[in-house]
Amino acid sequence: MSFEELKQLIQESFSEAIVAEDELATPKALLVSKDSLHEVCDFLYTNDKTYFDSLSCMTAIDNGVEKSTVEIAYNLYSIPFDIHLMIKVELDRDNPSVVSVSDIWRTADWHEREAFDLVGIHFNNHPDLRRILLPDDWEGHPLRRDYVEQERYHDVKVKY
């Protein structure tokens, strides 16, 4: 199934879900609205024409203070049909929150914890949203563009 057909398939079921598309990206990307993310993902997972059964990667990107947005890119892959798709969602930078897709793909569970840990995105309905790589009492989210390390951690100087 080509990218155009995929786009059409989503548009037929969710008329206002697709906000924009990115033909330059590899695999080609669809930017969907924040509210319809879970529905679209669930549709792509259950539909027998697409059956995106695996979530290869999930990346959270901070676009910086000027743009004031945070993005998440979901790389979907369908093993039986061998098709790729990137789904992107854009969130407000100050208080980013989006619904979790970990009930569809369990891969998302730890990737969302990582996005929460390093970029500071809150995932609603996530079963266990704790920091995954950094300690629980670490301050700030290192992959934010304006991140500044804390001065001391447990009385140990952080900057070296």
Add this chain to the structure above:
Amino acid sequence: MTGNSQISIPKSPLERSEPLKYKESDLKREEMIINLGPQHPSTHGVLRLEVVTDGEIVVDVIPHMGYLHRCFEKHAESLAFNQTIPYTDRMDYVAAMNNEWAFVMGVERMLGIDKDIPKRVEYIRVLVSELNRIASHFIAIGTYGMDIGAFTPFLWMMRDREHILRMLEWASGARMLYNYIWVGGLFYDLPVGFEERSKQFVDYLKPKLKDSEDLLINNKIFIERTANIGVLPSDLAINYGINGPMLRASGLKFDLRRVDGYSVYPEIDFDIPVGTGKMGTIGDCWDRNWVRYREIWESIKIIEQCVEKLLGKHKRDRAFDPRAMVPKKIRPKAQDYYVRAENPKGELGFFFRTDGRSDQPLRCKARSPSLSNLSVLAEISKGCMLADLFSILGSMDLNMGEVDR
């Protein structure tokens, strides 16, 4: 305790930084929490497991990681692409060639030069990566044997792995962290005689491999410790994003070298071994190790074909320059790019976002196979015996350098 329960006890540093998920009030009668790691020989690195047990039965496992976190992704944002290659070596440090190849492949495709790479370079990349794949599987199987009580196979495999490391040191100058595969080419051509030496090594390895197979995975004690333990159904594996030998052991014939057909793999003849449940159920710990053994045999086949090509059609010649295609300035167009490759442990993916103006990525995310493999641990080890937990954990072939990045 007879004291006033209102008094709050100051928390220890560990409780503040890495608190347990389970509290005393969550536990049922007879249940208790056992902390394993981070410095435990069976956890293959700095992994801490919070295990809730009911007697000998495992009720739940919560992995705590991050002890080896270096924030690769933050480093990658402030370094040029070619400077990041040594950092990718340090992710899965027992299969560094495969890591750097995946990264380099992504950058080459973004630049659009991946089709122009000379065939000899591609064959050398396949050769060194498959050698490294064998070394990585040796670590996986050898340490696994040691986990469940077989010491001799570990020494045998370390002995044979040493040959590989010395060969790769000969080619690149480093034992484990090579920085050999460059964007657009290689650090150097292979040293004179490397191809013949590879052939000799493969001939030496075949009978040894047969011996260790008989010693380890066909051993009755090994079978009883691993067969029917930690059964991972393929649908669960896909849902958790597991690839590589673990998914193939669950019975799905899925190998990115074949599915994506990158580099010169379409020209090479090799099979994809899948778990058959020969000693127990499909997808148990025995199958996972058996698949790794079969993959070593397949890698040997690939190496033999590469050597044949490198001595024949794409042979060494004075005019050949492995750095001919290395770009002076690596500046990909503004785009998002996801690249994936088959590593010894599964699908290694890199997500790049570039702005087209600099030689540094705006964002570089590494999707490591070990992280996904580890995430299924709690699911498949619930209800097993505590001793089997290590059987399951070892069969996943974790590398904490890659989990924590």
